[in-house]
Amino acid sequence: MNPFRSCPTTGLKVHRTADQLIKANAVVATVALLVGGIAALLVLLTRWEAVLLLEAEMFYRMLTVHGMNMLIFFIIFFEMAVLYFASAVLLNCRVPAPKIGWVAFVLMVVGTLMVEWTMWTGRADVLFTSYVPLRAHPLFYLGVILFAVGALTVVGHFFAIITVARKEKAYEGSLPLVTYGALTAAAIAAVTLLHGAIIYIPTFLWSLDMMNVDPQMYRLIWWGLGHSSQQINVAAMVAIWYLLGAFTVGAVVLNEKVSRTAFVLYVLFISMASAHHLLVDPGMGPSWKVWNTSYFMYMAVLASMIHGFTVPAGTELGMRLRGATQGLFGWLKRAPWGDPGFSSLVFSIVVFGFVGGITGVTFGTEQINIIAHNTLRIPGHFHATVVSGTAMAFMGITYYVIPLIFRREIAFYRLARIQPYLFAIGMLIFSMAMTFAGTFGVPRRHWDIGFNQALFQPEFSPAVNLIIGVMAVGGLIAIVGGAIYIVVTVVSVFFGRKMAADDSGLGATGRGLPPGITNPPRALKPEDKEALGPSGRLGPVPGTMVLVLIFLAAFITYYFVNWKLLSFLWEVG
Amino acid sequence: MYRTGIEPPERIWWKKVGRHEKVWVWIAFAWCMVLFAMMPLWHLRGGQNPSGIRHRVDPADYQARVLEFVQEYQVGTDNGLPVVEPPPGSDVYLQASQYAWIPVVRLRQGAEYTLHLSSLDVNHGFSLYPLNINFQVVPGYDYGLRVVPNEPGEFHVMCNEFCGIGHHLMIGKIIVVPDDAAAEGGAGPGGDR
Numbered sequence: 001m002n003p004f005r006s007c008p009t010t011g012l013k014v015h016r017t018a019d020q021l022i023k024a025n026a027v028v029a030t031v032a033l034l035v036g037g038i039a040a041l042l043v044l045l046t047r048w049e050a051v052l053l054l055e056a057e058m059f060y061r062m063l064t065v066h067g068m069n070m071l072i073f074f075i076i077f078f079e080m081a082v083l084y085f086a087s088a089v090l091l092n093c094r095v096p097a098p099k100i101g102w103v104a105f106v107l108m109v110v111g112t113l114m115v116e117w118t119m120w121t122g123r124a125d126v127l128f129t130s131y132v133p134l135r136a137h138p139l140f141y142l143g144v145i146l147f148a149v150g151a152l153t154v155v156g157h158f159f160a161i162i163t164v165a166r167k168e169k170a171y172e173g174s175l176p177l178v179t180y181g182a183l184t185a186a187a188i189a190a191v192t193l194l195h196g197a198i199i200y201i202p203t204f205l206w207s208l209d210m211m212n213v214d215p216q217m218y219r220l221i222w223w224g225l226g227h228s229s230q231q232i233n234v235a236a237m238v239a240i241w242y243l244l245g246a247f248t249v250g251a252v253v254l255n256e257k258v259s260r261t262a263f264v265l266y267v268l269f270i271s272m273a274s275a276h277h278l279l280v281d282p283g284m285g286p287s288w289k290v291w292n293t294s295y296f297m298y299m300a301v302l303a304s305m306i307h308g309f310t311v312p313a314g315t316e317l318g319m320r321l322r323g324a325t326q327g328l329f330g331w332l333k334r335a336p337w338g339d340p341g342f343s344s345l346v347f348s349i350v351v352f353g354f355v356g357g358i359t360g361v362t363f364g365t366e367q368i369n370i371i372a373h374n375t376l377r378i379p380g381h382f383h384a385t386v387v388s389g390t391a392m393a394f395m396g397i398t399y400y401v402i403p404l405i406f407r408r409e410i411a412f413y414r415l416a417r418i419q420p421y422l423f424a425i426g427m428l429i430f431s432m433a434m435t436f437a438g439t440f441g442v443p444r445r446h447w448d449i450g451f452n453q454a455l456f457q458p459e460f461s462p463a464v465n466l467i468i469g470v471m472a473v474g475g476l477i478a479i480v481g482g483a484i485y486i487v488v489t490v491v492s493v494f495f496g497r498k499m500a501a502d503d504s505g506l507g508a509t510g511r512g513l514p515p516g517i518t519n520p521p522r523a524l525k526p527e528d529k530e531a532l533g534p535s536g537r538l539g540p541v542p543g544t545m546v547l548v549l550i551f552l553a554a555f556i557t558y559y560f561v562n563w564k565l566l567s568f569l570w571e572v573g
Numbered sequence: 574m575y576r577t578g579i580e581p582p583e584r585i586w587w588k589k590v591g592r593h594e595k596v597w598v599w600i601a602f603a604w605c606m607v608l609f610a611m612m613p614l615w616h617l618r619g620g621q622n623p624s625g626i627r628h629r630v631d632p633a634d635y636q637a638r639v640l641e642f643v644q645e646y647q648v649g650t651d652n653g654l655p656v657v658e659p660p661p662g663s664d665v666y667l668q669a670s671q672y673a674w675i676p677v678v679r680l681r682q683g684a685e686y687t688l689h690l691s692s693l694d695v696n697h698g699f700s701l702y703p704l705n706i707n708f709q710v711v712p713g714y715d716y717g718l719r720v721v722p723n724e725p726g727e728f729h730v731m732c733n734e735f736c737g738i739g740h741h742l743m744i745g746k747i748i749v750v751p752d753d754a755a756a757e758g759g760a761g762p763g764g765d766r
Contacts, residue, residue, distance in 0.1 A: 131696045451741060572622070572721075
């Protein structure tokens with residue numbers, strides 16, 4: 001049998017092993033999302049004081065399950081699929097070592113099952129961070145190690161695929177930007193997983209009473225894994241932004257140099273991210289904290305601010321070149337808002353930037369962290385980045401992966417079209433309410449802020465009850481959006497209408513295919529640029545220029561309001 | 574000619590950047606420099622910094638130091654916990670352990686103290702409510718923070734780092750007595766009950 005199939009929609013050659021590895025990883029990712037999602041519902045209904053569903057022990061257990069399944073298993077399995085897609089599929093290349101691909105996959109699954117077993121049987125009630133000296137069953141740590149080794153193998157395999165593609169001249173010129181972005185994500189993954197090995201191996205030995213682990217050292221190295229791995233998510237997410245832009249509206253790359261340099265900035269300062277969690281720790285001094293928390297003078301923030309411009313700008317310019325030239329925002333009006341890939345892209349950028357990015361940089365300031373550390377502001381921040389940003393982008397690309405890779409139509413397509421709206425709006429309400437509750441000092445990871453049976457009963461202002469209620473409503477909307485995503489993907493993948501081998505889907509109407517497939521953006525011609533004419537004072541992408549300036553104004557305001565809040569406190573130092 | 578992000582560009586992609594894109598990069602860069610400068614600046618001019626006096630300490634030694642501190646300055650009890658009132662300028666030792674903050678401390682408004690935080694067992698989180706001042710408490714490390722309470726009142730210390738099943742029970746108390754009341758020797762709000 002020919003090891004390749006030809007994709008009738010894109011004309012790309014797809015290696016069958018790549019096909020299968022993408023499917024396997026994507027399916028496990030979705031199962032992890034389901035498990036983590038059920039835990040999310042239970043955790044949410046417990047933190048909502050009006051319901052307080054679970055007992056304390058079960059609450060912390062489900063919180064552990066939620067964190068591990070979402071932040072490790074769902075995200076990383078999905079990223080493994082992204083790595084195979086961005087290399088073998090986009091580069092028209094074979095997977096050089098199919099067996100290693102499968103061994104890595106099995107290692108990751110076995111590691112996952114070990115961790116799941118220890119968590120569900122109450123042998124690892126240590127939360128996602130498992131701070132030493134809280135103790136879990138040795139298999140918990142061993143499971144994480146196996147998972148990390150498997151993932152590290154996939155990363156190595158990804159580098160091998162790119163090398164082979166280059167050698168066999170599978171593509172001409174340089175790597176496409178999307179693959180380049182995935183490459184930086186893989187480089188970050190290599191560094192991050194190494195931190196994981198450095199900390200989990202001694203911790204595993206410690207759990208067997210074979211050595212000692214210093215609690216502060218654990219926090220330092222663990223967060224080299226825990227926070228740096230979020231940078232894998234960011235790099236993968238941004239790569240998918242460019243990918244979704246290309247699929248849905250034919251977004252162009254304004255300047256390859258700028259976008260690629262921004263990706264490199266993510267890689268360079270990655271190990272410093274650990275500091276964000278240690279700003280009010282006793283183990284490190286101020287100069288270490290200032291230098292590291294800023295990623296070498298905020299160069300990673302600069303990278304995100306660059307992508308925050310280039311992605312919408314590429315979308316705007318791509319649409320203007322195809323005739324959407326009216327006014328500042330005519331292109332937004334003509335955009336395919338009914339394409340779940342496009343709406344996901346927009347929500348992912350907006351919520352990641354405006355809520356996740358601004359809050360994260362502000363809390364990551366050494367002193368401002370005093371009024372944010374371990375309050376609900378922290379999960380408020382990262383639900384805006386990793387959920388509304390990364391997971392939203394992953395959901396958006398799924399609507400293209402199902403027809404392109406699984407060769408199925410999307411089931412319940414109408415539901416799929418509103419899914420990004422439900423999920424994004426729910427998460428937006430949820431994460432903003434969480435952030436707001438955190439400014440009142442409401443702690444994260446806390447079973448009962450009513451403090452029943454505690455020696456003293458601090459009472460939160462009644463406003464907090466209201467905010468927590470809003471948070472719960474937002475969370476429930478998001479969970480409905482997440483559930484629709486799972487139902488749509490599972491039904492599509494296993495029972496969806498099959499596309500014939502030669503079915504490109506082009507020109508189809510009324511079928512479960514996003515418009516980026518049935519009616520893809522037309523190829524650009526040199527005349528398009530001339531037709532656009534000279535640009536005004538705001539340049540070739542005036543709409544984006546206005547949007548980023550609004551963003552900057554919001555950023556500056558939020559940042560200095562926080563300094564002001566800090567200045568009211570007791571003097572401390 | 575423009576390309577999308579999934580098409581391979583030509584070999585040399587190091588090309589001149591458009592004027593408006595360049596302007597945004599420079600604006601972003603300038604903002605990043607402001608973000609960076611604010612931290613050292615606040616160390617020089619601002620009142621709230623997490624610097625502190627930091628060193629390693631054996632948990633048993635720290636526990637002994639807390640006990641000594643309590644014996645020296647105890648003025649009463651509250652819910653079974655000792656209440657201590659150290660003189661202004663002194664070192665205050667607060668002990669975190671599953672699931673209590675010991676002791677209850679009474680401070681004077683406007684006076685300076687060095688507040689020591691450490692844990693006897695696992696990680697804990699010092700969170701002063703309702704002010705929302707938060708610090709990590711790590712076993713084996715003594716975090717000595719210079720504090721000046723600027724308003725009187727009764728404050729609670731919540732634990733905000735997950736420390737086990739009884740995490741939510743771990744509430745302590747810090748009372749700040751107003752300047753004038755302290756001068757007259759009377760008990761401020763939140764005195765012995």
